[in-house]
Amino acid sequence: MSHTPNRQDFDHYMAPNYAPQQVIPVRGEGSRLWDQQGREYIDFAGGIAVNSLGHCHPVLVDALKDQGEKLWHLSNVFTNEPALNLAKALVDRTFADKVFLCSSGGEANEAALKLARRWAVDNHGEHKDKIISFYQSFHGRTFFTVSVGGQPKYSQGFGPVPGGILHADYNDLESVRKLVGDDTCAIMVEPMQGEGGIVPGTQDFLQGLRDLCDEHNALLIFDEVQTGVGRSGELYAYKNYGITPDILTSAKSLGGGFPVGAMLATDAVAKSLVIGTHGSTYGGNALASAVALAAVEFIDTPEVLEGVKKRHDLFREHLETINRKYGVFKEIRGMGLLMGAQMSDAYEGRAKDILPLAIEEGLMALIAGPNVLRMAPSLVIPEADIAEGMARLERAIERLVAAT
Numbered sequence: 493m494s495h496t497p498n499r500q501d502f503d504h505y506m507a508p509n510y511a512p513q514q515v516i517p518v519r520g521e522g523s524r525l526w527d528q529q530g531r532e533y534i535d536f537a538g539g540i541a542v543n544s545l546g547h548c549h550p551v552l553v554d555a556l557k558d559q560g561e562k563l564w565h566l567s568n569v570f571t572n573e574p575a576l577n578l579a580k581a582l583v584d585r586t587f588a589d590k591v592f593l594c595s596s597g598g599e600a601n602e603a604a605l606k607l608a609r610r611w612a613v614d615n616h617g618e619h620k621d622k623i624i625s626f627y628q629s630f631h632g633r634t635f636f637t638v639s640v641g642g643q644p645k646y647s648q649g650f651g652p653v654p655g656g657i658l659h660a661d662y663n664d665l666e667s668v669r670k671l672v673g674d675d676t677c678a679i680m681v682e683p684m685q686g687e688g689g690i691v692p693g694t695q696d697f698l699q700g701l702r703d704l705c706d707e708h709n710a711l712l713i714f715d716e717v718q719t720g721v722g723r724s725g726e727l728y729a730y731k732n733y734g735i736t737p738d739i740l741t742s743a744k745s746l747g748g749g750f751p752v753g754a755m756l757a758t759d760a761v762a763k764s765l766v767i768g769t770h771g772s773t774y775g776g777n778a779l780a781s782a783v784a785l786a787a788v789e790f791i792d793t794p795e796v797l798e799g800v801k802k803r804h805d806l807f808r809e810h811l812e813t814i815n816r817k818y819g820v821f822k823e824i825r826g827m828g829l830l831m832g833a834q835m836s837d838a839y840e841g842r843a844k845d846i847l848p849l850a851i852e853e854g855l856m857a858l859i860a861g862p863n864v865l866r867m868a869p870s871l872v873i874p875e876a877d878i879a880e881g882m883a884r885l886e887r888a889i890e891r892l893v894a895a896t
């Protein structure tokens with residue numbers, strides 16, 4: 493008889509760097525999931541802002557099946573039609589002139605940082621090497637990206653970190669002014685901090701960064717790995733602000749669940765990525781590109797993007813209604829369908845305690861740090877699923893309050 497995998501297998505066979513929930517989902521459709529026992533869940537987590545069209549959306553399944561029967565992979569010794577179509581779709585829809593494809597957000601940011609350094613060497617000289625980023629930011633888990641990220645717990649304990657990296661306070665332009673200079677190569681910033689607690693950048697702050705970069709001949713890099721591809725109510729969050737970066741990185745929602753990443757850049761910057769400077773075996777993989785193209789074309793329509801804004805209002809109304817009863821949240825914030833609810837003082841640090849209760853009630857949600865309940869559902873989640881998910885969230889919160 494074949495072995496049915498269980499949660500103990502995780503502890504036996506998997507590296508111990510994660511602590512997954514006890515239940516093991518086996519099937520998904522839209523914004524609903526079912527576990528091994530057949531219990532059903534509503535998904536407000538979206539695979540951490542990845543499942544942009546929910547689970548097994550027919551448009552993505554069709555793209556995957558169709559390409560899966562034609563051609564999967566070639567390496568970059570050859571190019572392929574889906575990769576070219578995806579790159580064109582991204583260029584046509586954004587500020588960018590050139591696209592580098594890869595397989596994850598961390599890889600897209602690694603490419604962005606390496607490109608920025610190379611651009612500075614090419615155009616200004618070796619001395620222009622300082623990268624400014626922000627405390628609480630998250631840019632991935634490669635060694636360069638954890639070092640640029642503003643959460644020291646992710647970069648400490650691995651030996652000497654790469655140099656030339658400076659951290660400022662998010663939404664505090666003055667703290668950036670103290671660090672910026674003619675040796676600044678780039679400023680890397682999430683237009684809204686995701687892992688750091690769902691903190692939107694202010695218009696003045698992001699505009700100020702743009703101005704400082706222009707003043708000092710530095711590049712502005714927007715990490716839109718979490719905010720990109722419809723999540724914010726626009727294809728990319730920079731469009732909400734009307735502030736254009738020089739480099740933008742995208743992943744998560746881009747593949748709707750298929751691993752894919754992209755770095756977008758202007759011609760003037762991208763031209764430093766000459767033959768041989770960078771690469772990725774899987775970058776531009778035909779299967780990944782076909783799925784991402786289908787996701788981008790489906791999401792970047794007025795219907796879907798307007799729908800995200802409408803659903804944002806619904807999420808906010810439901811959360812406010814829950815909060816009027818239980819007073820657990822201090823602030824409800826976010827953009828589009830990337831929402832955070834910061835716990836009130838009486839429940840400081842307790843956001844993480846909601847998650848197992850929610851699972852018991854049949855709801856998957858997320859946190860962003862111990863103090864913020866985070867939601868990143870499908871961009872097309874049906875209104876009925878929002879209502880039912882919120883009813884389940886309310887029961888979880890009722891239990892949290894009763895047990896306090």
Ligand SMILES: *Cc1c(COP(=O)(O)O)cnc(C)c1O
Nearest residue numbers: 596597598630631632686717718
């Ligand atoms: C998730 C995330 C990353 C890292 O993406 P991976 O695909 O896990 O490498 C980078 N930046 C931001 C803003 C993210 O949310």
